[in-house]
Amino acid sequence: MKMKMVKKLVAMALVSTMTLSGLAACGDTKEEKSAKEETGKEEGKETEEGKQTLKLAAFKGGNGEKIWEDIAAAFEEEKGVEVELEMSSELDKDLTKSIQKGEFPDVVYYNLGQKSGFTETMLKEGAVADISDVFADEELKSRLLDGITDGTDAQPFADGKIYLAPIFYTPTGFWYNKNLFEGENKKYDLPTTWEEFFALGDAAKADGVALFTFPQSGYLDATMYSMLAQAGGTEFYQKAIKYDKDTWTSETGKKVLDTLGKLVSADYTEKDTVANANADGGFKINQQNVIDNKALFMPNGNWVIGEMAASTPEEFRWGMMPAPKWDGDESQTMYTFTEQMWIPAEAENMDLAKEFIKFMYSDKVVDILLNNETTDKETGTTAPAPVVAPVKGAAEKLPEGTTKDCYEASTADNIVTVTGGWVATEPIEGLNMKEAVYGPAYGVNTGEMTVEDWQAQLTETWEKCAGALK
Template identity: 45%
Template sequence: MKKMVALACVGLMAASVVTGCSSKKDDGSSGSDGEKRVIKFDAFSGGNGEEVWKEMAKAFEAKNKDVKVELRFEKDLPAVLNKENSKGEYSDIVYYNLGQQSQFTETQLNSKKVEDISDVFADENVKKNINPDFVNNPVSQFYGDGKNYLAPIMYTPGGLYYNANLVGEGKQYEIPQTWDDMFKLGDELKKDGKVSLFTYATAGYLDNTILSVIQEAGGQELLSKLLNYDSAAWSSKEGKMVTDTIGRLVKDYMEPNTVANANVKDGFTKNQQAVIDGKALFMPNGSWVVGEMEATTPKDFKWGVTAVPALTKDGKKAITTFTEQCWIPSEAKNKDDAKAFLKFIYSEEGANIMLKYNCVVPINGITDKLTGVNKELYNVYNDENVTAVIGAFAPFDSAAIPDVDMKKVLCFTADDINTGKTTAEKWNSELVKTWKTISEHPVK
C-alpha cells in the first residue's frame, strides 16, 4: 500500500509470516465448556457474514485445545450489549466498528471502557508481520497516547464504487478526474434522464468521502484540525469548499429514491442495487459490498472503485482507507485468550482465512495474494496521483453532551440537503457550532 496520511506514520511493506499464537491460561475465564476456557466473541451480523469467524474460531481452537470460542452475531449488537453490560455481563471480544450510526464503539472509548491492547502489537510475531501504518494511527491509537485500543482486522478502499461494465476507459462513461468533471457528467446524465450520478447506501457512508475531500481541500493540516475539533477550520475557505462540494453532490445529482430507501429497514440494499442495475453510477462503499450484494448481482457484472475526484486539475485525488475493528472491553473476564485470538488473526493462517472470505488483513505482503475482483479493487492504491488517507475523530466527553450527535451532523445532514430541508451553507454553520461544543468537552 502507498503511504498513509491523516496523522499516520509511514511504513514499508515486506513479506513475512508468523506461526499460530498460543493462548495463556487465565484464571478469570469468562465461562466454561467442560474444562475449557471460553472466549465470548460478539459481532455485528452484517456485510462480511458469519462463516469467516466460524472458520477462524475452529482454526484457533485446533491450536488451543483448552479454549472454546463462543460466537454470537446480532443485528442490533449495541442494544444487546448495553442491556448485558448494565447487568455486569461483558464480551471478551467485540467486533463492531467506529463510524456506525449508533456510535456504540465511540461511546465505549469515550467512557474509557475499552482495554489497552498494545501488547498484542508488541508481540514479535505480530510486529514483524503487520503493516505499521495501521497500528500507528489515530484509529487504533484512539486517545493519541501511543497506546492501542482498536485492532484493525481488515481494511478496504473507502472510495466511490461503480459498475465497471459502464464506467472506465473505453466504456460508456469515463471516470471523472476532478469534481468539475464529476458535475459535468452529472449534468449530462440529467439531460438524458436515465441514470443518476450518485447514490449512497445511507448517509452514514459519506464519512470516508468527506474525509477525502477534506484532504484534497486543505491537506494534512486541515484534516488534523477537523479531526481534533477545530471549529474555525470549517469556517475557512477550504472548510467551506468541503461542505459546498458535498452539498452540491447530494442536492443536485443524487438518485431520486436514495433518501427514502436509506431510511427504511434494509433499504440500503436497494440503493446499492441501483448501482448494479445501472440506475446510479457512483456510491461510497467498501469492498464488502461485493459479498453483501452477491445474491442479486448478475454473473457478468464487474465492480470497480475509484478515488474521490480532485478539487483542481493539478490536484491529487484522495481515498480514505476504511478499517474494521475488534476490541476488548475493559471489564472482559478472559483478556489473555482474547488477545491471543487477535494475534492469531494477524498470523499467516488467520490472514489467509480472512482472505478466503474477501477480508484483507493489514499484514505485509497480503496484496500479493489478492486475486479476481479484490486484486482490481485494491489496485486503486497503486495510482501515483492518489493520496491514501486513514484517520479517526478525536475522543470527547460524550457523556457530558449527550444531545450532541457528531455523526448525524457530519453525515446525515445530507438527507436534509437533498430534500431541501437545509442547505450546504447552513450545514457548514451547524458543523462550526457542533465542533465548538465538542472542543469544549475533551475526555477527562
Template identity: 30%
Template sequence: MKKLVSMALALSLCLAMFAGCGGTPSSSSTVSSGPSSSSEDTSTSGFENKELNIAIFEGGYGPEYWEEIVDRFEETYGVTVNMQISPTIGDIIRPQIVAGNVPDFISMNDNDTTGLISSMIRENALLDITDVFEGPGLEDTSPLKEQVLEGVLNTAKCSPYSDGKVYLAPFNASPMGLVYNKTLFEENGWELPETWDEFFALGDKAKEKGIALFTYAGIHPGYMESLLWPAIASAAGIDTTTDISNYVEGSFSSPEVMEVLANIQKIAADGYLMEGTVALNHTQSQTDMMMNKALFIPNGNWMEGEMKDAPRADGFEFGMTTAPSLNAGDQRYVMTSVEQFSIPAGAKNPELAKEFLRFLYTEESVKLFAEKAGGIYALKNATEWSKDYVTEGVYSMNDVYNMGDSMVFGFAALPEGSKVTPRDEVFQSVADVMNGAMTPEQWAEKVEASFTEVSNMAK
C-alpha cells in the same frame, strides 16, 4: 466445540430481530485447516479448558470466516469459545454489558451506528492492548506493530486518546471511494472524472441517457464518508482532516472545506442525485446503482460480497475511483476502512482474548478471511497472502490505490459527559442538505457548534 448463540437465543436476550448477510467464498482453493506450527507451540501455554466470550458484528463479510477460525482456535488451544454474532451485535451486547456480562473480545464494524464502541471509549472501558503490538506475532517474531499497515495504529481508529497507546486493533483494510460499473463506462466511452468540474460534466452526459450521476444510502448517510473526507483532504490538506478529527474549531469551515460542501449540495440542487435516494437504505441504493440507474455510489470493496445475489445490469463489473479534487493535479485520497477488534477493560479473560487477537493475525487466519469472506486484513503481507482467494472485483477495486494516497479517518475520543457527537452532526445533516432544507453554510455552522461544545467540555 464453540457455543454459537443461535438466532432464537439472541432474540430472547435482546427482544430484537436481526438478519445476516452472506459471505463471499471466492476461490476453489482451500486454506489448510490445520494449526500453524507456531500456534501448536502455544497450545500448552496454560489456556487449556478456559472459556472465551466473543461478540462479533456480522456484516457484508458473513459468518463463515468467524465460525471456522473459532473452531481452529478451540482445537489449537483446547479452549471453548462462546460466540455471539449478529448484524445488530451492538444492540444485543449493550444490555449485557450494563448487567455486568462483559464479553472478552469484540469485533465491531467501522461505522458502529449503535454508538457502543464510542461510548466505551468515552467511558475508558476498553483495555490498553499496546503490549500486544509491542510484542511478537505468533509466526513472525518481529513486533506486531511492524506487521500492521503503516499509519493505522497511530490514528484515532486505534489510539483514540492520542496518548500513544493502542486500545483498538485493526481488522480488515478496505478501500472506500466511488463505486461504478466498468462495463457501462466502456460501452459509452466515458472517462473517470478527476475534478469536480469533470464529475458534473460527466453527470450531464449521463442525464442524456436517463442515468443519474450519483446515489448513496440515504437513511445511512455515514456511507458519505467515502466521498466527504477524501474530498476535504484533497481540497484543504490532510492536516485539515486531522484537525477535524480532533474537533479543532474552524477546521470544518475553511474556504476549501466550504467548496467541497457546496459541491456536495450541487449534486442534489442541480439534479445529479438519483430520484428517491434520500429515502433508500444501503442495499436499495446499491441495487439501483448496479442496475445502471446511477453512475456512482460511495462505498467500499466489500460491496461486491454484500450484493453477490443482487440483480444487476448485464455485464456489470465493479470498479472504484477516488473522490473528485477541486483542481487538476491536486493530490487525491482514498479513504481506507479499518474495522476494529477490542478487549473490554472488564473482560474476565483478557490474556486469552489477547492470544485470540494474535491468532487472528496469522497467515492461516488471513488466508481464511480472504477465502471465506473476500476481505483483506490490515497487515503488510495480507494482500500477497490473499491474492489467490479474493475475487477479481475486490482486486479491481483495490486498484483505486493507484489513483490516490490512502487515508484513515476517525474522530478522537470525546470528553467524558459530552452530550454532543460531532460525527452525527456531520452526517445527519446530509439529508437536509440534499433536500434543500439546509445550506452548506448552515451545515458547517452546525458542525462547528459541536466542536465548540466539545472544546468547552474539555477545558
C-alpha cells in the same frame, strides 16, 4: 466450540448513549466479588475439563457467520482452549443487556461508526482496555501494514495509546458500472476532477441518469474524510479530526462543504435516494440503482460486491475510483476503512483475549479471511466475499478481479491514503455525531437545509467536541 444462541430483542428499547458507569453499577456486589476471590477462580474462566474459555462476541453482518466459526475453531486448535462464540445482528443491544447484569465478553468485534454508537460509548466511558502492549510486539509489528495503528480508528483519543485493533481494511471510493466507462459499450469518460465529474452529471442527466446516489448519509463519511485531506493536505486533515475551530469556516473547509453540498443536491443525486435511505432496507435499493444504471456513482467499499451479488447481472462489472480532485492537484486521496476488535476493560480473560487479537494477524486467519464466502438468505446464492487483514502481502493473494484492483489502486503512486476519523471525546449529552455530521445531507437534498445551515451545524458540533476532548 460453544455457540451462544442470541435471540433478537426487537421489542427492547435501549438507549445507545446510556452511560456504562450506570450499567456497571448493576454488576457484581462487593459480597459477590469476595465470594469469587475465595474460590480462587472467576466464574466461567475454565471448562470442566480445565480448559480456558474465551468469550468472543461478534457482530453478524455482511461477512457472514462461517468466517467467525472458522476463526474460533482455528484458535481452539492452536491454543487448546474453548471459544464461546456469540454472534448477533443486534450485538449492541445484546451486550448492553449483558453488561447491565455485570457480564462481559473477553473480545468484541463491533466497529466504530455504527448507528448505535456502542463502541464510541464504551470508549467514552473508559470501558475499553488499553491494548498498546499487544502491538508493541516486534514480530507482530513487522507483519502489519505500515501506519495501520497510527490513526484514530486504532488510537481514538490520539494520545498514543491503542484501544482498537484494526483487523480488516478496505479501500473506499466511488463505485460504478465499469461497462459504462470502458469496453465496446463505453458511453462516458471516467472523470478525475470535480469539474469533469459535474460536467458528466449534466451529460448523464440528458440521458435520464443521475450522477450520484448514496446508500445512507453515514456512507458519506469516507468521502468527507478524503475530501478534507485532498483539499487541505495531511496537516489540515489531522487538525480537522481533532476539531480545530476553523475547520468549517476556513476557505478549505468551505470548499469541501460547498462541493459536497452540490454533490448531494437534487440536481445531481438520484431523486429517490433520501426516501430509500430512510426506509427499512432501502439502502440496498440505492445500491441497486447503480447496478440498474439509474445512478452512475455511489460511495462504498468492496463489501458491496457480496452484499449485492444476488441482484447483480452476470455481465455487470464493478469499478471503483477515488473521489475526484480539484483542478491542479497532482495526486488523489483515498480513504481506507478499517473494522475493529477490542477488549472490554472488565474482561475476565485479559491475557487470552490479547493472544486472540494477535492470532487475528496470523497466516492461518489471513487465509480464512481471503477464502470467505457469503450466502444470500433470500436466494441461497453463495458468492466469494474475501476479507483482507492489514498484514503485509495479504492483498497480493487475492484472485484477479475487482476486489484486487481496488487494493492495488490504493497503493498506486498518485494515491495518498488516509485513515482514522473524528477523535473520541467525553460523552456529550444529546449529540449523535453521525446525524450531526452527515445527516444534513438529507436536508440539503430536499431543500429543507442549505449548505450554510450545514456549515453552522458542523461549526457548533466542532465547538462541543473540542470542549469535550479527553
